[in-house]
Amino acid sequence: MFLLFVAGLVVLNLVSSARSQKTEPLSGTGDQSLFRGADRHDFAIVIPPGGTECFWQFAHQTGYFYFSYEVQRTIGMSHDRHVAATAHTPQGFLIETSKNVRGQINFSTHETGFYQLCLANQQNRFASVQVYLNFGVFYEGPEMDHKENERKQLNDTLDAIEESTRKVHYNIFHMWRHYNFARMRKTADFFLLQSNYNYVNWWSTAQSLVIVLSGILQLYFLKRLFNIPMTTETQKPRC
Numbered sequence: 001m002f003l004l005f006v007a008g009l010v011v012l013n014l015v016s017s018a019r020s021q022k023t024e025p026l027s028g029t030g031d032q033s034l035f036r037g038a039d040r041h042d043f044a045i046v047i048p049p050g051g052t053e054c055f056w057q058f059a060h061q062t063g064y065f066y067f068s069y070e071v072q073r074t075i076g077m078s079h080d081r082h083v084a085a086t087a088h089t090p091q092g093f094l095i096e097t098s099k100n101v102r103g104q105i106n107f108s109t110h111e112t113g114f115y116q117l118c119l120a121n122q123q124n125r126f127a128s129v130q131v132y133l134n135f136g137v138f139y140e141g142p143e144m145d146h147k148e149n150e151r152k153q154l155n156d157t158l159d160a161i162e163e164s165t166r167k168v169h170y171n172i173f174h175m176w177r178h179y180n181f182a183r184m185r186k187t188a189d190f191f192l193l194q195s196n197y198n199y200v201n202w203w204s205t206a207q208s209l210v211i212v213l214s215g216i217l218q219l220y221f222l223k224r225l226f227n228i229p230m231t232t233e234t235q236k237p238r239c
Contacts, residue, residue, distance in 0.1 A: 040136035042180050044187075047083070047121040048128050049076065056114040059137040063109040066177065067117055067135040070102035070184035073191035076127025083129060088116040102184065109137065132187060134180045138173060 047053050059065055071081040087095040087105045090113025096105045109115070121129050 039138060040176075042132070042134040044072065044130055044132045045119075046075070046128050046130050047119060049125050050122060051128075052118055052120040052122075054116055054118040055133075055135075056116055057135060057137065058114050059109045060112045060139070061110055063137045063139045065105075065107050065109050065115060065135075065137050067105040067133075068103070068177075068181055068184070069098075069119065069134070070132050070181075070188055072130045072132055072184070072188045073195070074124065074127045074129050076124070078124045078127035080123050080127070081129065082123055083131060084120040084122060086116075086118045086120075088118075090114055092116075102188075104181075130191075132184045134177070134184070140170070 041055075041057070045053055057065070065087075067085070067087060069083070069085055071083055074081055081101045082099060083101075085098045085103060085105060087107070089095060090111060095107055095115075098105055105117075117133075117135060119131055119133075
């Protein structure tokens with residue numbers, strides 16, 4: 001019993017120490033900053049019928065994660081453009097789900113790790129979908145700069161210039177986000193316009209062929225209606 005009691009205390013101590021550990025990794029000694037990797041991505045992918053595509057984005061805590069998508073077109077027999085988008089924490093817990101033609105998932109990152117983003121084309125069994133993605137992480141406040149202590153050595157004028165520059169950079173970043181979202185809509189509208197153009201051309205060609213064929217058939221039956229057989233002395237029409 002005494003050994004079981006001691007083992008239980010050891011396990012409880014390990015669990016409590018693991019829970020109290022901070023998720024943000026240490027920056028280490030010296031002037032080395034935290035690894036953040038690539039913070040912004042935008043590209044288009046094609047998801048096969050009934051398929052799922054997943055991506056992982058690294059983010060530190062105290063950051064802000066943004067994820068937007070739009071289905072640009074369908075390739076196949078079906079025309080349903082709805083997809084299911086999900087975001088998961090590094091521990092695998094679901095954050096949010098979006099099921100639409102276009103959508104956004106935005107949230108604050110409370111732990112450090114690789115966040116999972118998945119897109120599922122489960123509603124289309126006979127058509128692929130082309131989806132444009134735009135996702136990334138940005139950091140506000142002191143977390144954006146790892147050399148905050150060095151700023152204290154500058155004078156007030158340089159501090160004001162750097163603060164203004166940081167605000168301009170922050171606003172430009174959000175303008176870039178809105179621009180990418182508008183570019184999604186523009187590309188989707190272009191594919192829709194091209195699809196409607198091809199549909200109108202094929203439908204007009206089919207209707208033109210039907211009209212010409214119906215005219216030929218009408219002319220043929222009218223000609224047969226007024227066709228009078230030739231009469232001879234031996235072959236005369238009966239009364």
